[in-house]
Amino acid sequence: MRTRSTTSHGSSTPSLANPPRSEMRRLERPPSRTFRPASPRHPGNRSRPGSSLGSFPSSDSANSRPSTPSFRQEPYTGNIAVLIRPNPQSVLPNSPWSIDSIGQTITNTTDFTSYSFDNVFPADAECSNRFVYDRAGSELVKKFLNEGYNATIFAYGMTGSGKTFSMKGNNSDPGFVQLAIDDLFAKIESDSREYSVSVNYLEIYNEKIIDLLSTGSATDLKIREDLAYGNCVVGVNSPSITSKDQLLQLIRKGDTNRKTSVTDYNHRSSRSHSILQIRVSAVDRIRCRELNATLSLCDLAGSERATSSLERLKEGAYINKSLLALSTVINKLSLASTTLTADHIPYRDSKLTRLLQPALSGSSLVLILCTVHLGSGSGLTNQHRISETYNTLRFAARAKDIVVSVNKNQMNIDEDLLRLVETLRRTIETQKNEITMLKQSSTFSGETNGNSVELQQKEMQIGQLQAELAVCNERLEHFARLTDLQKTETIMLKNDTVNDILGSGAEELQMIMANFEEFHRRLNYELEESKLYISQLEMQLRNALSHQQPVHRSAVPKEYETRIKDQEEEIWHLKELLKDKDHVIKSLTKTSKLRRLADSTNTDHRKWQASGNEKDSPQRPLGNSFVI
Ligand SMILES: Nc1ncnc2c1ncn2[C@@H]1O[C@H](COP(=O)(O)OP(=O)(O)OP(=O)(O)O)[C@@H](O)[C@H]1O
CATH class of the missing domain: 1.20.58 (Methane Monooxygenase Hydroxylase; Chain G, domain 1)
Structure with a gap:
């Protein structure tokens, strides 16, 4: 069996074919940034150590230093966590993909290319959102709530592969958004700290930023640098939240505003990237501490090929362009992390990469949920699905190499x-x-x-x-x-x-x-x-x-x-x-x-x-x- 090295970016990344400039600026990584979890590239150690979340240590782990009574604390340094989740509806008996959920690998049985990740879930209808969240998402949300790390979860994958299903779920199987909100309010109810919560909900449609919570015509909003959260959107509604019901109601309202359409591949395809941001501030009066952190939950639009409708074609072009920009940013960050070189990262190439910039450049712990198709289905050739699955896996493999150094947003009050x-x-x-x-x-x-x-x-x-x-x-x-x-x-x-x-x-x-x-x-x-x-x-x-x-x-x-x-x-x-x-x-x-x-x-x-x-x-x- 051949294991595809996750460092072989060369041929698939044309923009990296000319490396001397970055080679010249080799930067020594300071000692505090040297921690990396066991690399899957080592022979016989392709899967990450058996943690439910791969890259994030549990709260008492030695990798994240305990909070100290100072304004600035040592950052947590580690890899972005990546999980693979197949859509069970698209699996066929003759699927060329085989999954090993114990070794956390996914292998193509035709050419024996194998990839390993923090978590590879089975293509099983029994594998619910709750199961995936408990194994891969809840630890991240805990670190956001308990330790004040910003946290970002985004779903990436081909159209119809299950991104929206994973993030939103349905009544019988609630998705990551609902499950994270449940955890948030359980924490608020059981905690003595004083909480304030606010939310904003955006979509990027045809390279325009739209406020999904706006009652008016808040279209094409602008991005500017924000003191506390990195890049932020000017004029976006950020209502304060007083109850779980109010928050869920606002999100439902935003969902109805989101652009979806029937496409050749999905009867309710998301035509935009959506970003939900929940900001939490918790004041501990006894220990004189304040924690401010943001949880971002993003459901990206799916990559797709030519479609029959002209309107869908235009949307598809914007979607593919921004996903390409994201892919380029991921490639460059991955290269910078594996070779310890610094190169210009083109965050400004799309609205999506600009909004994800704070997360990808170290302001946030990141979990990427990659959804894939394992077989053929109506309207698409088997070959097409296989190549899209390959693209997603290559993206995921590069993302997994990115090392981020993240600070807690916890400070002592005078x-x-x-x-x-x-x-x-x-x-x-x-x-x-x-x-x-x-x-x-x-x-x-x-x-x-x-x-x-x-x-x-x-x-x-x-x-x-x-x-x-x-x-x-x-x-x-x-x-x-x-x-x-x-x-x-x-x-x-x-x-x-x-x-x-x-x-x-x-x-x-x-x-x-x-x-x-x-x-x-x-x-x-x-x-x-x-x-x-x-x-x-x-x-x-x-x-x-x-x-x-x-x-x-x-x-x-x-x-x-x-x-x-x-x-x-x-x-x-x-x-x-x-x-x-x-x-x-x-x-x-x-x-x-x-x-x-x-x-x-x-x-x-x-x-x-x-x-x-x-x-x-x-x-x-x-x-x-x-x-x-
Ligand atoms: N893990 C799963 N279990 C059961 N059904 C699933 C699962 N994943 C996806 N589906 C179903 O597959 C269909 C497509 O899923 P979904 O709309 O989530 O895809 P998507 O990746 O968000 O697509 P797009 O990019 O076009 O918006 C839906 O009917 C959804 O219910």
Whole structure:
């Protein structure tokens, strides 16, 4: 039996036939990125070790480091997980494909070409969506919910092979979308953290992005870079979700808006790529931690050959073009991972690759569900199906080689401030209760004088506390903004900047540097603005306090006076805490580091230009100076 090497990209990848440019920029992978699960290419070890999910370690695995109390954590590094699922309806007795679900291989019995993956499921009607999800999807969803990793699952395969069936399922056999949502809400119900969930649902139809949740005509939306999630779509509806039913209802609404048609091969063929994104934020007030992660579930349109209808032909051309772009991106990423070289990755060639860019370039754990036909069926020749299955398997084999390095989206919230906000909230609550009680008792006993002074005092104190709370909240928001800025820096450097720099000439390089400088200027400006805003707020608060009416202490009964004194002391203590500027200073230090990085990169670039090096010089300094 011949095992097809998954590294033999050469002949099937024309764009890689000219490798010297990438060869020249060989990058050493730093030690933290060297982990890769057992490669199926080693003889006698074609299948991955018996994990249900192949590439993703379980939550307590040594491969993913435990969370540490810092903003930045070591990333999880591992391969993209790939599973193969045949459509049982298309299997014929004379099928040339044989599946070994224990060894996780699929073999063509005519030419004995064999492929191995994380999971190869049997072509069996008994093999339900639940079974596939439990074996291959649930671990990924757990890592998304428990550890704050972004997670992306996408279904890829020929038209009619079962992508939509796997993602959506039906009433008796719910698909990945429903099963992941069940897991999400089970977690929310059993967890003490405060959750907020939002959703967006898009389709890419004929290279136009359409909002499936829009009630109006939200067609051809634009993509822009997003601070938190990489590329995102401008103007897309992202309603907040309060219940599982509401979420499922929204998705059903989106599904009815999706373009489907009868084609030669599928009576309800998806004519677009759909991307459902569920964003979850979980705040753990006890441990002062916040987790923000996105689960993306994509049902791609199926590749197909010529069809009888003109309209379908046009759609098919767009579908094939974007799938080709995805295939090229996968090939290049695969080559970069197996040879440890860096080359320009053409994410911008299609809307699909741009939207999947954050996931494929390391912002997300990825599971690719490849669906295939194993036999012939009506309307297609057996040969055609065999070649489409080959294409899918080749795509899957390359995808499996891609190594991603993914960060958790978990951060510590400023503990002092959070505690301060909590204390202020509690104090306000207590004071409100006291006021209500005092009001009630004064109405009841008919006493007005002393208590009304008391009431005024309490109300004044509440006003002060509320003002302080507002300042604290402002500061918390300020820290959140600083964290966002840090993320922008990472995303910009990690994704587009590296790719753009590697694929650009001297003139473009200057432009990139100018943009980078501009970005840095903006960062500084934003910081200054935030500082100014905070000091204005503090000044306002001080003014407000100094203009308060003097209180007639003599009118206040003794027991209340002591209590007020206590509270005044507490307020003084809280104000002292407010003075803590440590985090602002830390953030400024980080920004100045960024400044220095930009300066040194600029200097390197000038030196490199002055030395008159050729564009593709192996020692080209900029290539490395941006790799983090
Ligand atoms: N694993 C499966 N078990 C039972 N039926 C399946 C399975 N996979 C697919 N089918 C059936 O095969 C048909 C085609 O499946 P589906 O519509 O999911 O294909 P698709 O890959 O999404 O096609 P397209 O790309 O054209 O949208 C459907 O009738 C579906 O119910």
